[in-house]
Amino acid sequence: MKKVGVVLSGCGVRDGSEIHEAVFTLLAIDQCGAEAVCMAPDAEFPETNHATMEETGAKRNALVESARIARGDIRNIAAVTAADLDAVIFPGGFGAAKNLCDFAVKGAAASVHPEVARLLKEMAAAKKPIGAICIAPVVTAAVFGKELAPTLTIGTDAGTAAEIGKTGARHQDCAVTECVVDRENKLVSTPAYMLATHISEVHEGIGKCVREVIALI
Template sequence: MKKIGVVLSGCGVRDGSEIHEAVLTLLAITNNGGKAVFMAPDIELAEVNHQTMQETGSRRSVLVEAARIARGDISDIKAVHADDLDALVFPGGFGAAKNLCTFATEGAGGTVQPDVLRLVRDMAGAKKPICAICIAPALIALALGKELSPQLTIGNDAGTAKAIEATGSRHVECAATDCVIDREHSIVSTPAYMLAQNISEAAAGIEKAVKATMELIR
């Protein structure tokens, strides 16, 4: 059974992983015969009240919050290596852009959390597939744009696409129900809730993206 790493950034669309996208990713991995291996960095996040969508002033552990989605079966990403995995998937949610990297605040000049960056680069170096969902392609752009110039999508938002291209990556417009496959670099991306109007549209794109990712495993 193929082991598919799932990198979470917390629990909740505004300060962590988008929960629908994370669960749909797990379902797609299972439906395509894989085993999800959950991980997150052991860092803090700025908590957001998901009723008011305002920061509370409190801080929480990304790893502890992500464990809610993983039902407790989760590792510190620092302990995970490319040799442990067959592919790697990043669900979206604002946490992917502000906890796993600083794209949310710094755009194309942002940086990637060191343990996340190490694993992404090691996976790419080993030619193992990487899948990025929703805003998570921005993280991949920061990590690999200058070296690989990968094809990526966040849908059709012009401002975000411009920032992704400023990293050296190439943005491709894509519908929520579809995905973009960069076969040269084994990188797959799908817009999900960057464009999706409902969970069904997000599910269709995530299913295609995860299936394509697993088909790229050598």
């Protein structure tokens, strides 16, 4: 059975993984007959109250919080290598741009969590496919922009697209229910909640993204 890594960044749209996107990713992987391998960095991050959308001043651990989505079946990303996986997918949520990297603060000058960057580089070197959902393509742009100039999408947001372009990656506008496939770099991306106004749109786009990733294995 094919093993597809799912890199989570916490639990909740404002300070971790977007839960709908994460669950739809896991569902689509299962429907494709593959096995999801959930992982997250063991790192602290600022907590957001999701009722007020304001930071509380407290901190949470990305690995511990991501375990909520994974029902406890989760690994520290530091212990995962490309040899363990056939593909890897990054759901969105602001945690991707705040916890997996600091794109939310630094834009094109973002640095990426070292274990996340390591795994992405290992996957690319092994020619194994990578999926990125919603805002998560900024992580791949920060890692691969200058070296590979991959084509990817976050939908149609001009400001974010411009910052992606500054990394050396190429942005392509995309409808919410579609995905962009960079076959040369085996990178697939879809806008999800960067554009979606209905949860059904997110489900459709992520389903296509996951199927394309698995087809590239």
